[in-house]
Amino acid sequence: MGKWGLSIVKEMGHMFIFLMNSLYTIFKPPFKISLLLRQIRFLGNKSLLVILLTGAFTGMVLALQLFYILRKFGSVALLGPGIALSLIRELGPVLCALMITGRAGSALTAEIGMMRISEQIDALTAMALNPIRYLIVPNIVAAIIVFPLLTGIYDVIGIYGGYLVGVKLLGISSGTYYSLMKDYVDMEDILIGFYKSISFGIIVSWICCYKGFYTGYGAAGVSKATTEAVVMSSISILVWDYFLGSFFV
Amino acid sequence: MIKHIIGLLIPDKGSVVIDGEDITILDASELDRIREKLGVLFQSGALFDSLTVYGNVAFQLREKTKMAKGEIRDRTMQALEDVGLKGMGNKYPAELSGGMKKRAGLARALIAEPAIVLFDEPTTGLDPIISRSIHRLIRATHEKYQYAAVIISHEVPGIFEISDKVAMLYNGMIEEYGTPEEIVNSSNPVIKQFITGSLEGPIESLA
Incomplete structure (x- = not known):
C-alpha cells in the first residue's frame, strides 16, 4: 500500500515537471510554426467529422428529453434556452473533449510512443535538439487553439440539431426557440464554456503527450500507453469539469 | 552503452569523459555543447519517419545553422552520395531496406561533420x-570525414577488419584491449571462447 501510494505520488510529480517544462518551452524561441500548423491540422481535421455527428445527435437527444421534462412543468417554450445552456456551459466542452481524446488523443500517444521506441526521440536529443520543443509544445499549443474552436462548432451544430427536433418535429415555433435563447444565455455562460474547453485542451494534450513520451517497451508498451492516455484523459476531463463547475456556479 | 556516452542515461557508478570533461556531472546546456561534437548511428537507424531521407539528412543543418538553402542542398546531396544513396532522397524511411536505413542514418550522423561518431551495432x-559493405562504408567515410569512430558490435571477428583498436567487454568490465591481432592471439580464456563461439569455457550460456 505504501509502495503503491509512493509510486502514484512519484508519477504525479513526474507529470507535473513534464507540464512545467513544456509550458516553459512554449515561450522560448525558436518557435516551430510549421509544426504547430501540422498539429492543428492533425487534431482538428481528424476530429471534425466526429464532432459534427456527435454534436448534431447530442442536440437532437437533448431536445427530445428536455421536451418531455418541460411539458410536465408546462414550460415547453424554454426548450431553446435549455438546450443552449446545457450545451454551451456543460455538454459542449465535455463531450467535445471526450470525442477529441478518443479520435486524436489516442493517435497522438501512439505516434509519440512509436517515436520513443524507435529511438527517434533519442536521435533528437543526440543532435542537441530539445524533443519537447519539437514533439510536445506544438501539440499543447494546437490543443489550446483547436479545442475551443471545435467546441464552438459542436455547440452550434447541437443547437441546430435541437432546432430540427424541437421545431420541425415537436412543433415549437421557431421564433420562441431562438428569441428566448438570446434572453437567457449570457456572455458569462459562453465564457465558462470557452475556459473549460481551453483547460480540457491542456489536460488532454498534456496526458496524451506524457503517456507517449514515457511509453514502455515495444508494441505492448505503446498499446498500454494509448489505453492509459485515453482512460486517464477521460476521467480527468470529468473530474476537472466538476471542480470548475462548482467553482463557477 | 551508447546512451551513457551521449548522456541519455546516467551511470550508477563511474564517469564518462569526453575531451577531458566528465559528462555525468554536466547540466543540460553543457551536455548539448558536448553533443555537438558527436554523431550517432542508432541501432534501428532512428530515422524520422515523417520526413524523407533528404529531410532526415538535412534536418540538423536546417534546424541548427543559418546556412543558405543551396548550400544545405549541396551538402546533403554530397552526404547521400558518400553513403551510396544517390537519388534516394525522395524516399521515406518506411520504403527503405535495413541496409539502406543504416546508410541514411550514417549520412544523417555525418552531416554536421562531428569529431566523434558512435555506432550502435551498425x-x-x-x-x-x-554487413561487410556497411563495415567498408564506415571505413571509407572515416577516411573522408576524419572522425573518430566508436563502434559497438557483436560482429566478431568481422568487425576486426576495419578496427584500429578493440576493447572486449565482459560483465561490465573491459576484459582485454588492444589491436585486432592482439585480441585474436589472446590467451585469455574468456576472449578465446567469445571469438570461437564455443559453449565450453568461463562464459555461461543460458540459451
Missing part, C-alpha cells in the same frame, strides 16, 4: 554481405 539484423 550491422545487427543484416546479412553477411550487406
